[in-house]
Amino acid sequence: MYLTRFRVNTARPGARRLLSSPQMVHAAVMSSFPDLLPTATGDADAPRVLWRLDQNARAEVFLYIVSPGRPDLTHLVEQGGWPAAATQETPGWQTQLYAPFLGRLAEGDTWAFRLTANPVHHIRRKEGEPTKRTAHITPVHQQKWLLERQERSGFRIIEKPQDKRLLPSGTTLKGHEHHGDRYELTVRDQRALSFTKSRDQGTSQRHPVNLVTVTFDGRLQVTDPEALRRTLTQGLGKAKAYGCGLMTLAPAAHAVAG
Incomplete structure (x- = not known):
């Protein structure tokens, strides 16, 4: 790699x-x-x-x-x-x-990270309809999307000490849980992308593509080095062809940029 x-x-x-x-x-x-x-x-x-x-x-x-x-x-x-x-x-x-760096990852290591992703979920608007892939558009739900994937992706996002948190945990409207600023995690640079692409190579038939992307910056601790290696080399989430899914690590005391 x-x-x-x-x-x-x-x-x-x-x-x-x-x-x-x-x-x-x-x-x-x-x-x-x-x-x-x-x-x-x-x-x-x-x-x-x-x-x-x-x-x-x-x-x-x-x-x-x-x-x-x-x-x-x-x-x-x-x-x-x-x-x-x-x-x-x-x-x-x-x-x-990349292999020497990947091989040195060890359980308990702490790194700064950056990830641009396409946080989505599947919803059914009414009974009997098929589910539809829909973008998360609020930072609360985008953060939750990443937190739900951290364990199987080989890391946990580091929590702030209690005395460093400015916002309490609680609930938003409709009872959705949020975490205040519990984690060392920021969500920024939300972009809505819209374009068309060919359905099949060599044809003129095209269909629309609509994506919402965001960038996550934060600090993580390695919990499963092998799973994290898979995350770093196979990506996280959807829309990998369009610049999403690539997570990079940097020493925790430095900028999160690869």
């Missing part, structure tokens, strides 16, 4: 076009692997290509990729990087082996 970081040159028109569409980013990412077909393997446990865009400032945007093979981002450098500055030693992106 490999972890790659590419800084996007937001001053370039090609970069701005790329950032305007998760489909374009997905296609560009998948084109970085000459031996990888752009179709799913069907094996839920197989490593897959994950990606995420982090916009730390208006002119500071990073693309992170986790992949089973080493990528070649030459086309991305030419479209949205600094091609004149690229050399054989510094081609315009950084790639490192």
